[in-house]
Amino acid sequence: MKTSGSRREVACSFCAGTGRDPFDLLSDQSVCQVCHGRRKFSMIKPIMRCAFCRGSGIYPGQRITCTVCNGKGMVRVPKGTLVKCPVCKGVGTATDSGLPCLACKGKGMVAAKQEKTVRVNEKIKRSAGKGKR
């Protein structure tokens, strides 16, 4: 398999690898809606633990799948250097709404590139200050 090196088998977080619906929403025989009873997935790397649900696959405080990782507990992240999201400090949750952070989409990490934007903003602030004299 050519692509096997870039993929990783991940146990389904939503059902904790049982393949069954953790909340028995339809019946106690219902299969996990995330892995459809397969108990695991193959995901293309790079991936990391979903910050928003802390890898549980369950939307915090709800009986539904996490909307960030779709219940997998792991999310795909951009290749390259990642930095902690400056908005949510890496927790993936917007402090005011409790919804997934918009800046990192609930992943808690953003591509390092975005730091440039912050620096540019600082420059603008500085030059604006100079002009006030």
Ligand SMILES: [Zn+2]
């Ligand atoms: Zn599952």
Ligand SMILES: [Zn+2]
């Ligand atoms: Zn999640």
Ligand SMILES: [Zn+2]
């Ligand atoms: Zn964030």
